[in-house]
Amino acid sequence: GAGVSQSPSNKVTEKGKDVELRCDPISGHTALYWYRQSLGQGLEFLIYFQGNSAPDKSGLPSDRFSAERTGGSVSTLTIQRTQQEDSAVYLCASSPGVAGPSTDTQYFGPGTRLTVL
Amino acid sequence: ILNVEQSPQSLHVQEGDSTNFTCSFPSSNFYALHWYRWETAKSPEALFVMTLNGDEKKKGRISATLNTKEGYSYLYIKGSQPEDSATYLCAFSSGGGADGLTFGKGTHLIIQP
Numbered sequence: 219g220a221g222v223s224q225s226p227s228n229k230v231t232e233k234g235k236d237v238e239l240r241c242d243p244i245s246g247h248t249a250l251y252w253y254r255q256s257l258g259q260g261l262e263f264l265i266y267f268q269g270n271s272a273p274d275k276s277g278l279p280s281d282r283f284s285a286e287r288t289g290g291s292v293s294t295l296t297i298q299r300t301q302q303e304d305s306a307v308y309l310c311a312s313s314p315g316v317a318g319p320s321t322d323t324q325y326f327g328p329g330t331r332l333t334v335l
Numbered sequence: 336i337l338n339v340e341q342s343p344q345s346l347h348v349q350e351g352d353s354t355n356f357t358c359s360f361p362s363s364n365f366y367a368l369h370w371y372r373w374e375t376a377k378s379p380e381a382l383f384v385m386t387l388n389g390d391e392k393k394k395g396r397i398s399a400t401l402n403t404k405e406g407y408s409y410l411y412i413k414g415s416q417p418e419d420s421a422t423y424l425c426a427f428s429s430g431g432g433a434d435g436l437t438f439g440k441g442t443h444l445i446i447q448p
Contacts, residue, residue, distance in 0.1 A: 221378070251435045260339070261379075261424065263435030277435065309379070319435060320366045320428035321386060326378040 220244065222327035224310050230333045231300055239295040239330045243312030250293050251313075251324060252285060256306040266319055267293060300334045307331050339427045341439035348415045348446055355411040356442040358425030362406035366430030370399055370410055373441070374421040382410075382423075415446045 223242040231237050243250050252264040263277045267287045278284070282301075287293040297304055307329045313322035340359045348354045360368065370382040383392040388403040396413045412419055422443045426436035 253435065253438075258440075260440040261426070261436075261438035263437065266435050311379075320430045321384055323381045323384055324369075324436070325381070326371075328378050 222310055222312050222325055224308075224327040224330050226330060227328065228331045228333075230335065232335050233302060234299055236296065236298045237300055237332065239297075239308050239310075239332070241293045241295070241310030241312075241327060243291065243293070243310070244325055245291075246314070247312035247325070248290060248315030249313040249319060249322060250287060251311045251319070252293070252295050253309045253311065254306040255309065255329075256303075261309065264295070268315060268319075297332075300332075302334050305332055305334045339425060339437050339439040341423075341425055341442050343442060344440070345443040346445070348412075348444065350415060350417060350446055350448050352415055353411065353413045354415055354444070355409050356423065356444075358408045358410070358427075358439055360406050360408075360425070360427040360437075361429070362404060364429040365403045365406070365427075367428040368401055368403075368408050369426040369428070369436060370408070371424040371426065372421045373424055379424060410442075412444075415444075417446045417448055420444060420446045 225240045250267040253261045255261050265285050269290050282298045285295045309329045311324035311326045313324045342357050368385045371379040373379040383399050385401040390401040398411045401408045422441040424441045426438045
């Protein structure tokens with residue numbers, strides 16, 4: 219079956235522009251997660267959705283970052299007024315949402331590589 | 336801030352040899368420990384989710400052990416093959432409910448033919 223898909227796969231943008239990253243989870247998965255990996259760093263948790271709601275947004279690095287999920291499916295991560303430090307690979311994952319975010323196996327998408335010039 | 340450390344950072348192993356590497360994590364408030372394999376140009380792939388002290392899990396030539404009291408997990412690969420070349424990530428959960436996983440920086444494994 220189809221896995222998690224993300225678009226675009228690569229995005230190059232100029233400092234100060236807004237970008238929107240998209241994630242299509244596995245059909246039927248109610249939980250969705252956003253992570254990012256900056257150069258030389260581990261995967262950093264950004265936000266988690268259960269259905270359409272995000273119980274905790276404290277992982278978002280600044281108020282320039284926002285995420286939404288509609289219809290319990292597709293999610294978009296928006297970065298406003300991008301800065302060079304936003305350059306990273308942004309990964310989305312989904313899980314069935316049965317066992318909970320701590321123990322559910324998460325299925326990752328291929329990521330979006332964002333470069334801010 | 337939760338600290339998840341993986342060692343070594345990178346590892347070169349001869350094809351056919353066995354190897355292992357370490358993930359250390361906070362021993363307090365432990366809930367679960369995940370291992371993922373991330374091959375270049377692919378998505379991270381789940382290997383194991385471990386929750387109980389003393390857990391041992393196995394998948395083919397790969398196995399993992401868990402010690403929650405001292406805060407470490409070992410990943411073992413027996414008879415390494417070129418296709419095992421990847422970055423191996425461990426991720427810790429304290430069961431915060433709404434939080435994602437806290438990942439280590441990974442061990443980059445290269446199998447030399």
